[in-house]
Amino acid sequence: MKLSALAHAAGMAMPANGEADVTGFAIDHRKVAPGTVFGAFPGARFNGEAFIPAAIEAGAVAIVARPEATVQGAVHFANADPRHAFARLAAGFFTPVPEALVAVTGTNGKTSTVELTRQLWRMAGLRAASIGTLGVTTSDESVSTGLTSPDIVTFLSNMTGLAREGVTHVAYEASSHGLSQYRSEGPRVAAGAFTNLSRDHLDYHATMEDYFAAKMRLFEDVVAQDGTAVIWADDVWSQKAIAHAEGRGLALFTVGTRGTGLKLIERTPTALGQTLHIEHNGKALKLELPLIGAYQAANALVAAGLVIATGGEPGLTFDAMKRLQTVRGRLERAAISAKGAPIYVDYAHTPDALAAAIAALRPHVAGRLIVVFGAGGDRDQGKRPEMGRAACQDADVVIVTDDNPRGEDPAAIRAMVLAGCDDGAKEIGDRSEAIGAAIAEAGSGDIVLVAGKGHEQGQVVGSGADTRVLPFDDVTVAREMSGASSIPLGDQ
Ligand SMILES: CC(=O)N[C@H]1[C@@H](OP(=O)(O)OP(=O)(O)OC[C@H]2O[C@@H](n3ccc(=O)[nH]c3=O)[C@H](O)[C@@H]2O)O[C@H](CO)[C@@H](O)[C@@H]1O[C@H](C)C(=O)N[C@@H](C)C(=O)N[C@H](CCC(=O)O)C(=O)O
Ligand SMILES: Nc1ncnc2c1ncn2[C@@H]1O[C@H](COP(=O)(O)OP(=O)(O)OP(=O)(O)O)[C@@H](O)[C@H]1O
Ligand SMILES: N[C@H](CCC[C@H](N)C(=O)O)C(=O)O
Ligand SMILES: [Mg+2]
Numbered sequence: 369m370k371l372s373a374l375a376h377a378a379g380m381a382m383p384a385n386g387e388a389d390v391t392g393f394a395i396d397h398r399k400v401a402p403g404t405v406f407g408a409f410p411g412a413r414f415n416g417e418a419f420i421p422a423a424i425e426a427g428a429v430a431i432v433a434r435p436e437a438t439v440q441g442a443v444h445f446a447n448a449d450p451r452h453a454f455a456r457l458a459a460g461f462f463t464p465v466p467e468a469l470v471a472v473t474g475t476n477g478k479t480s481t482v483e484l485t486r487q488l489w490r491m492a493g494l495r496a497a498s499i500g501t502l503g504v505t506t507s508d509e510s511v512s513t514g515l516t517s518p519d520i521v522t523f524l525s526n527m528t529g530l531a532r533e534g535v536t537h538v539a540y541e542a543s544s545h546g547l548s549q550y551r552s553e554g555p556r557v558a559a560g561a562f563t564n565l566s567r568d569h570l571d572y573h574a575t576m577e578d579y580f581a582a583k584m585r586l587f588e589d590v591v592a593q594d595g596t597a598v599i600w601a602d603d604v605w606s607q608k609a610i611a612h613a614e615g616r617g618l619a620l621f622t623v624g625t626r627g628t629g630l631k632l633i634e635r636t637p638t639a640l641g642q643t644l645h646i647e648h649n650g651k652a653l654k655l656e657l658p659l660i661g662a663y664q665a666a667n668a669l670v671a672a673g674l675v676i677a678t679g680g681e682p683g684l685t686f687d688a689m690k691r692l693q694t695v696r697g698r699l700e701r702a703a704i705s706a707k708g709a710p711i712y713v714d715y716a717h718t719p720d721a722l723a724a725a726i727a728a729l730r731p732h733v734a735g736r737l738i739v740v741f742g743a744g745g746d747r748d749q750g751k752r753p754e755m756g757r758a759a760c761q762d763a764d765v766v767i768v769t770d771d772n773p774r775g776e777d778p779a780a781i782r783a784m785v786l787a788g789c790d791d792g793a794k795e796i797g798d799r800s801e802a803i804g805a806a807i808a809e810a811g812s813g814d815i816v817l818v819a820g821k822g823h824e825q826g827q828v829v830g831s832g833a834d835t836r837v838l839p840f841d842d843v844t845v846a847r848e849m850s851g852a853s854s855i856p857l858g859d860q
Contacts, residue, residue, distance in 0.1 A: 369461055371405075371430055371443060377460035380453070383443040388429040393458045393521050402427030407454035407520075408437060432457060451550040455520050459554025462524035466497075466531050468678045469555055471542040471590060473583045474563025474600070476721045477667045478516070478541040481563060483695045484671035485539035491688035492680055495534050499526060500541030502696060502823055506533070517546020524554060539674065542590065544569060544582040553590045559677040560591040561598040561670050565605040566720035571748045580605060587613045595619070598673035600666055601626035621677050623669045629676070630669050635662060637731040648682055656690050661699055661728020668692060697822025699728055702846040709810035711846040715822025717744065717771070719754035725819055726762040735813030736764035740806045741820045742771035742799070743785050745778070746831060752781065756788025763817070765809060766793040769802035771820040775831030799827065799840065804849040818842045
């Protein structure tokens with residue numbers, strides 16, 4: 369593909385050396401081969417512009433970089449927002465892509481919503497995939513990418529790879545980091561969804577308003593002009609999200625008790641799920657959802673909204689909701705203890721998510737709700753006491769443990785979490801031991817919630833060159849510990 373054709377497709381000025389053949393795109397100079405377009409971006413740890421000479425040496429034909437960067441020996445696509453320009457240029461190269469793309473943003477619920485959307489599409493007979501924290505998931509396999517929003521080159525090459533496999537429908541997560549770094553855009557996005565906004569990532573975004581603004585790029589820039597915004601209407605930020613979508617002129621499909629596209633009238637928990645009374649197009653409907661908790665109902669309804677917004681037949685979509693399956697690590701029932709207490713694993717790693725996960729389980733507990741959780745290192749520190757507060761207010765027994773301490777002192781992280789708790793919370797740093805203690809404590813009628821790691825397969829300790837990922841899976845540990853005998857908390 370010629371450089372000039374790509375520039376033309378992206379609406380950029382024609383480069384002087386437009387006849388150069390482009391063979392690929394890279395944002396890491398170590399991945400440059402002859403014919404590559406290199407994106408040189410100032411980042412959190414490095415300034416990619418420092419690698420421009422090495423990229424040209426390795427055969428880069430063009431560099432997308434800020435106007436002030438020095439480029440000698442290759443075409444310079446100069447742009448004050450080089451990540452944005454790079455995404456537009458690369459989108460012309462990575463084709464074809466699946467015909468229907470939808471993106472989900474929000475603090476909590478992105479992974480769940482993209483996965484439920486994929487399941488609904490698949491039940492409608494479509495070849496579908498989801499991309500996000502769980503990796504790239506199709507009916508056949510799930511391949512990890514390491515980040516919720518992979519880098520732009522990985523994202524676009526995944527899209528073409530999926531299209532080659534015959535996938536026509538893709539739902540992907542758009543994290544705030546990803547949106548502010550233009551990591552997942554370029555192709556036409558038919559619909560975007562907003563789930564909710566609450567405290568997270570205030571280490572990266574200066575204020576909640578900045579964090580929200582990053583998410584709103586989805587409606588302002590990423591979703592196609594003739595696309596749809598599917599918005600959970602019951603969040604405190606929903607009205608603002610609606611205003612952004614309306615400001616852009618997108619079609620609106622709101623969901624929830626205040627929704628107009630799908631109106632949630634009533635929700636009644638059942639033994640293994642919940643009954644949803646909803647209204648669609650003025651018609652009342654009753655659905656049996658085989659997932660527990662208000663939060664899972666919210667995500668399933670947003671997923672249904674995305675399917676309908678991309679042409680799904682509403683009746684078939686509602687019917688398929690009855691057959692949705694648990695999303696890995698989201699209120700996943702990992703085991704039942706020898707004394708009969710169910711152990712759930714959930715990915716709650718924000719104050720709001722912890723409250724939502726506890727609320728989801730509460731109607732199912734006859735006795736006590738025992739929660740084991742921690743907070744991640746090298747991440748927003750202010751959320752730690754708030755997580756402690758949420759757990760200590762809403763659960764009956766709280767055990768604070770470690771969750772990916774990364775470069776920080778795990779005891780200091782636990783102390784910050786415990787600062788939000790009264791004196792009743794226990795502290796057991798070793799996560800296996802903490803899970804074992806919770807299970808030993810639980811009697812029949814109690815429920816154990818192990819929160820924070822969900823699907824994760826490792827405990828991340830150390831940082832930089834010293835980073836180590838110690839194999840760890842909450843589900844496996846919960847299963848092992850429910851068979852084994854452990855010391856009850858009271859005896860310690
Ligand atoms: C803070 C942050 O978001 N960092 C991400 C960002 O890195 P960056 O652009 O700042 O990169 P940098 O390391 O400073 O380097 C700058 C540039 O020089 C280039 N470079 C660098 C070194 C070199 O030798 N050669 C070279 O060319 C790099 O490729 C980069 O383009 O872009 C990289 C590529 O896309 C990401 O891998 C990296 O994620 C880091 C590892 C990370 O931990 N990110 C987390 C916080 C994150 O993004 N999380 C979100 C949110 C999760 C959620 O939903 O809650 C996610 O989407 O996963
Ligand atoms: N709609 C929701 N409202 C409140 N809490 C939710 C909602 N959906 C999920 N949660 C909570 O957040 C946790 C993470 O859910 P999920 O993985 O779907 O979110 P995410 O937005 O993808 O998270 P991440 O930012 O890590 O990618 C769940 O395990 C649950 O505790
Ligand atoms: N996407 C989130 C995941 C957090 C998961 C939790 N286990 C932790 O490590 O804090 C983040 O990177 O902040
Ligand atoms: Mg996610």
